[in-house]
Amino acid sequence: MKQRIIRIHDLVGLLNALYPPALAESWDNVGLQVGDPNAQLSKVLVCLDPSERALQAAVEQGAEALLCHHPLLVKPLQNLTPVDETGRILFAAVRQGVAILAAHTNLDRAGNGLNDWLAAALGVGECRPLLGGDEQLLKLVVYVPAGYETKVADAMFRAGAGHIGNYDSCSFRRKGVGTFRAADGCSPFIGQVGERSSVRELRLETVVPRELLNRVVDRMVRAHPYEEVAYDLIPLANRREGIGLGRIGRLAQATTLAEFAATVKQALHVDALRVVGDDLAKVNKVAVCGGSGASLLNEAARQGADVLVTGDVKYHEALTADSKGLALIDAGHFGTERLMVGHLAEAMGQGAAARGLEIEFLEMQGEEDPFKTV
Ligand SMILES: [Zn+2]
Numbered sequence: 001m002k003q004r005i006i007r008i009h010d011l012v013g014l015l016n017a018l019y020p021p022a023l024a025e026s027w028d029n030v031g032l033q034v035g036d037p038n039a040q041l042s043k044v045l046v047c048l049d050p051s052e053r054a055l056q057a058a059v060e061q062g063a064e065a066l067l068c069h070h071p072l073l074v075k076p077l078q079n080l081t082p083v084d085e086t087g088r089i090l091f092a093a094v095r096q097g098v099a100i101l102a103a104h105t106n107l108d109r110a111g112n113g114l115n116d117w118l119a120a121a122l123g124v125g126e127c128r129p130l131l132g133g134d135e136q137l138l139k140l141v142v143y144v145p146a147g148y149e150t151k152v153a154d155a156m157f158r159a160g161a162g163h164i165g166n167y168d169s170c171s172f173r174r175k176g177v178g179t180f181r182a183a184d185g186c187s188p189f190i191g192q193v194g195e196r197s198s199v200r201e202l203r204l205e206t207v208v209p210r211e212l213l214n215r216v217v218d219r220m221v222r223a224h225p226y227e228e229v230a231y232d233l234i235p236l237a238n239r240r241e242g243i244g245l246g247r248i249g250r251l252a253q254a255t256t257l258a259e260f261a262a263t264v265k266q267a268l269h270v271d272a273l274r275v276v277g278d279d280l281a282k283v284n285k286v287a288v289c290g291g292s293g294a295s296l297l298n299e300a301a302r303q304g305a306d307v308l309v310t311g312d313v314k315y316h317e318a319l320t321a322d323s324k325g326l327a328l329i330d331a332g333h334f335g336t337e338r339l340m341v342g343h344l345a346e347a348m349g350q351g352a353a354a355r356g357l358e359i360e361f362l363e364m365q366g367e368e369d370p371f372k373t374v
Contacts, residue, residue: 008099009037011044011065011135011359014362015103017168018351019113022160022212023243029071030106034090035099046345048338050100054364055089058098066093068346069114069340071102107340111165111242114290117343118336121267122309124286129244131299136183136210138240142220142231143178145190146200153204155223160212165242172205178230189225209240230332246289246296248303254284255317257307257327264309270335272373276318277327283307290336294321294328299355301326332370341367 012032024030033050045063047054050072060065072089082088086320093100107113109129133297144152153171156162160172178201182188191197208216213233221229251260258279265273286307287300294312294317299326300308308326311333321328345361352359 004356006041006357006359007037008032008035008039008041008065011041011067011099012037012101012243012352014348014355014357014359015067015101015169017157018068018347019103019110020160020163020168021106023109024214025105028105029074030102030104033071033100033102034075034093035101039064039097039099039209041099041359043360043362044348045362045364046075046332046341046348048341050089050102050368051367052085052092053101054091054367055092055096055098057364059096063362064097065099065101067101067103067344067361069104069107069337070343071100071104072100093127103344107344108290109243110247113214113249113348114252114337114343115245117289117339118288118290118309119286121339122264122286122288123251123267124247124249124288125252127247127249129242130246130248130287130296130303132211132244135240135244137207137236137240138210138213139205139234139236140208140213140216140220140223140231141203141205141234142202142229143176144204145178145225146175146202148204148225149173149204152223153206155219156206156208159216159219161208161216162206163209163240164207170206173176174205175202176201186227189227197346207236207238230277246287246293246300248285248287250285251283254282257281257283258357259283260286261306261329264329264331268335268339270329270331270369274313274318274328274330275328276313276322277307281306281327283327288336290340291333293336297321297326297328309336332369332371334367334371338367338369 021030041064044065045058046067049068050068082091157169164170178199179197182193257277260283262364283306285305287305289310292312294313309329313330341363345363349361
């Protein structure tokens with residue numbers, strides 16, 4: 001049997017399915033940043049930062065794509081010259097034929113994403129998202145002429161509709177007959193002005209989180225062939241669970257802040273931690289947020305967390321946490337995120353295998369925290 005050629009767009013599709021771009025913050029830039037979607041692909045190097053070293057490692061290991069946590073491009077470029085590292089990476093990536101992709105805040109918020117991995121590494125169980133973990137869902141029902149259902153459904157899925165647990169592209173379709181009569185001044189896609197038309201249509205149903213509703217409806221209307229799109233929005237009692245910022249859960253056994261700090265240090269392989277709180281304070285309920293998560297400290301305190309583990313904590317945030325009786329462990333931005341490399345390579349490898357895509361995912365070795373403890 002002829003082997004199917006794998007291309008960069010297969011990788012983008014896999015990444016979008018596991019870590020939907022719709023989960024990313026509005027300021028973020030995730031997905032394919034550099035590269036030709038039609039270029040062939042066999043190996044991907046997974047790393048934390050899109051650095052020149054990482055690109056060089058990808059070239060040396062024969063990887064045609066670099067999958068990073070931090071995006072290379074967030075703000076629009078005013079020029080493209082090799083005078084700074086971003087410019088040099090862009091030049092080299094295009095010349096050497098290495099695509100660059102990012103899974104950033106979508107990886108932070110997704111189920112089986114960075115914060116789930118961080119919580120698991122620290123022995124925090126029974127986890128749920130610290131913020132935004134129970135968003136309201138709506139059922140979106142749209143009536144589509146037969147033959148256009150795939151185009152309309154794909155547009156809705158790409159905008160973030162159709163996720164149920166670990167499944168994406170969820171929909172239900174039933175055949176029926178739609179009727180309508182176009183008034184004067186209309187330009188109907190099917191039928192004539194003033195005449196009643198009967199058309200074979202599909203009732204296409206999917207689910208949408210409320211926060212994504214406007215985007216999903218907008219994309220649906222644009223993909224739909226009709227001038228006037230008939231659709232229903234039905235509020236559901238169901239909630240979308242498992243997706244959101246940070247995680248909160250419990251340790252198998254309560255301990256002290258000092259002992260828990262030692263566990264964190266060992267689990268995350270960091271040289272030093274900055275700790276706010278009493279060494280002997282009891283720690284059972286733990287909140288985590290990889291990277292810069294001090295903005296979640298009020299929410300962690302409100303939900304009764306004993307400690308928040310994150311990075312990039314500022315002085316006044318430390319004072320605020322202390323005043324609320326919330327302990328903080330700052331294990332560094334790098335320290336709380338680097339574990340994504342191994343886990344993302346594994347998750348993507350499993351996802352590729354499940355879809356019959358022969359792609360090898362390699363882990364970047366030797367990435368270093370720019371901060372040293374002296
Ligand atoms: Zn980060």
